[in-house]
Amino acid sequence: MVKQERAARTRRVILSAAARIFEERGYQAATVNEILASAGVTKGALYFHFPSKEHLAEGVLHAQDLDVPIPERACKIQQMVDTVVLHAHRLQTDPMVRAGVRLSLDQQAQGLDRSGPFLRWSEVGTQLLSEAKAQGELLPHVTPTETADVLVGAFAGIQAMSQALTNYQDLPTRVSALLRHILPSVVVPSVLTAVDLTPTRGADVYTELQTLHPDLPTLHPERQPAAVS
Amino acid sequence: MVKQERAARTRRVILSAAARIFEERGYQAATVNEILASAGVTKGALYFHFPSKEHLAEGVLHAQDLDVPIPERACKIQQMVDTVVLHAHRLQTDPMVRAGVRLSLDQQAQGLDRSGPFLRWSEVGTQLLSEAKAQGELLPHVTPTETADVLVGAFAGIQAMSQALTNYQDLPTRVSALLRHILPSVVVPSVLTAVDLTPTRGADVYTELQTLHPDLPTLHPERQPAAVS
Structure with a gap:
């Protein structure tokens, strides 16, 4: 042992x-x-x-995969949002997560299959969106795989832009803006109004996880006050 | 001369x-x-x-900046969509554009200011969205800069995902899906139904530009039939 x-x-x-x-x-x-x-x-x-x-x-x-899952939420869209904003928080605070994400975007990395993280995140998203659909949280025309792929791809670019412009300082604000632009095309209005999309949500979810799993490291955010985006 | x-x-x-x-x-x-x-x-x-x-x-x-502008459209949202899908088409077919986009995402490129393309595209988007807003094409709560930033960041990731998974074969389909997910949160319904978002639109716009500027090179798409995304 x-x-x-x-x-x-x-x-x-x-x-x-x-x-x-x-x-x-x-x-x-x-x-x-x-x-x-x-x-x-x-x-x-x-x-x-x-x-x-x-x-x-x-x-x-x-290393960007999360070892401990987000607690089950009654609202599956909130659970998906929490997964996204927690990932943004870890990206902002954990050098290992950051290195993993950068490596998946390293288009010079010849001979390295970088599709893995895209496919794994896409699967996580499809699963949560399918559960949301079964619960009647989604608009009728939504295809879970397509929406999951849009979210995963878009997130990858939003983080790269935040890194290039502000070294991740404005990441929570940008991710919140992305979700506010995509969710109205996906979610029924009654669910939409109830979803928490505040930029501090990612840090809050991580704190919640730490109370459930005391062995999770305390991440020290390198961030300064978020820049206006 | x-x-x-x-x-x-x-x-x-x-x-x-x-x-x-x-x-x-x-x-x-x-x-x-x-x-x-x-x-x-x-x-x-x-x-x-x-x-x-x-x-x-x-x-x-x-090199990813376009030398010749897209013809003025009466509908500014269509002009913005055409700018996005034309960029996707050039990315899929022009090695120089591809190299520029990859370089902006090369997080290992120390000492190179990669913010330029993000900022320039963001400015182009803000300009078009402001014109759209002035013409009453946007929903009242929309902030042109915020929406432009979401689109630019999201596009960067969508292209990286398409490259990693299918070497750009499914890029037009993925970009069309992105726009279908974002525009309903931005555009008034009457404009939304009139916008052309078909995945072949980018190639069509390039052909239109060639008739206006005969010196534009004919791009030879390396793409095979688009993969199902």
Whole structure:
């Protein structure tokens, strides 16, 4: 058991180093030796967990998946909104999540299959929207897969724009604006008025998760007061 | 005059080479010498047009701006839609436009200000939406800058997702879906029903532009039949 914990810790240390090096150098230019030096673990330990650079990148890409699920909400659209704004909050505060998202958008990363995160998020969205549809929360013409794909794609670009313009400071405001533009085409009016889309919602959901899972790390937002977007 | 034409041609040759090398190697890893070798021009000619790697990248980033404007439409929302779908069409068919968009999303490109294209597109969108608002085409609560920013950011991610999943084959379908999800929150119903959002619209607008500007190159789409999204 202690041994397992130590292995998990080593794995995390290696992934953090990989995230750092991929961010600094880009996937293409980064080398396993640089990651090894930065992690300060033995070559054996690194190759035991990650046999290649591609495996290291896959590990970083997976880090944006959330280990602990959002609590079930009666309103499935609120649960979907909470999933989106929590992801924005983690992106703003967790360097590992950030590295994963950047890697999925690294169009120079040859030989790396970057479709994974898009497909996984699209699946999460389709699932929640299908449940919302079954509960009568959606307008009749809505196709859950199509709407999920629009949301996932749009989110990827909104975060890139926020990073390029304000280094993520205005991310919650931009994500809230995106949802306010898309939800009215998707959700029945009675649900729409009840959904909480305030820009602080992501931080609130993370705090709620921490009370349920006390082992979740406290994220230290690097953000300053949100810029006017 | 002939001299000017030759200079313009040399400039284009250098930019094409820069686009190719940036795509292959990423901004960070690419060197001016590689671009020089690929362009096959003299060192003097290259430095005359572009004094540094950053200038070369700026040139490629600017290549996504359209030299010839979309014809004025009576309906400003249609003009905005045409601007968006034309950009998608150029992205799908013109390697130089593609290189510019990728460069704006290259989060590893340190020291390169990638905010330019976001800000320029945002300005174009704000202008068209303000005109639409003045003509009564928008719902009363809409703020042109906010909606323009949502569209620009969302578009950037939609194209990245299309590239990662289908190498741009399904881009027109995805862009059409994005617009169908956002416009109902922005546009008055009578305008909405009149707007043409068919996925072939971008190619049609480009053909229209070619009849007005016969010197525009014929783009050869690399696309195969659009995948089902």
